[in-house]
C-alpha cells in the first residue's frame with residue numbers, strides 16, 4: 001500500500017505544481033476568509049522570522065524544496081543551497097522564482113537519494129508529514145548523515161486543522177495516515193499525511209541526535225530549529 005501511495009504522492013505534487021502556491025497564499029479553495037487567512041499569514045511570518053534569525057548559515061540542503069516558497073527565504077541567509085525534489089515540474093517553478101546562481105537543484109526520490117556531503121543546515125518544510133512511519137527512522141538517520149557536526153536542522157510542518165487544507169478536502173481523521181487530495185480539476189490522489197504531536201516528535205528527533213524542542217506557531221504549524229549533537 002505505502003509504496004503505491006508514495007508513487008501517487010509524487011504524481012500528485014507533479015500534477016499540482018502550477019496550483020501549489022494557492023495553498024500557501026490562501027487562494028481559491030484555500031481561501032478561508034479574511035480573519036482565518038490572517039491567522040495563517042501571521043503564523044507563517046512568525047516561522048519565517050525564526051528562519052531569518054538563523055543568520056548566515058553557509059551551505060544549506062533543502063529537502064522536498066517544492067516551488068521555492070522557503071528556498072526564497074533560505075537564499076537570504078545561505079551562501080549556497082542544494083535543493084532536492086522528486087518533481088521536475090516544481091523544480092522548474094522554483095528555478096524560475098529564484099533565478100539564483102547559489103541554488104543547485106537535484107531531481108531525486110528522497111527515499112532512494114543519499115547525501116554526498118554534509119551541510120551546515122538541513123531544512124525541510126511540509127515534508128516530514130509525508131514520510132510514512134516505517135520510513136521515518138531511515139529518513140531521520142539520513143538527515144543526521146547529511147548534517148555537519150556542529151550543523152543544524154530546521155523543519156516546519158502542519159498541525160491538524162481542517163482550515164489548513166482546501167475547503168473540498170476530507171476532514172482530518174486522526175487514526176488514518178492516508179489522505180485523499182484533489183486538484184482544481186477534481187482529479188484525486190492518495191498521499192501520506194501525518195500530524196505529529198510536538199512532544200512525541202521531539203522524542204523521536206532526540207533518538208536521531210537532535211535534542212529538539214518542537215514549538216508551535218499557534219494553530220497551524222509546528223517547527224523546530226536544533227543543532228546536531230556531536
Ligand SMILES: C[S@@+](CC[C@H](N)C(=O)[O-])C[C@H]1O[C@@H](n2cnc3c(N)ncnc32)[C@H](O)[C@@H]1O
Nearest residue numbers: 010013064065066069085086087109110125126
Ligand atoms: C508539501 S510539498 C512541500 C514543498 C515545499 N517544501 C514547501 O514547503 O512549499 C511536498 C514536496 O515533496 C515533494 N516530494 C514528494 N514525494 C517526494 C519524494 N519521494 N522524494 C522527493 N520529493 C518528494 C513534492 O514534489 C513536493 O514538492
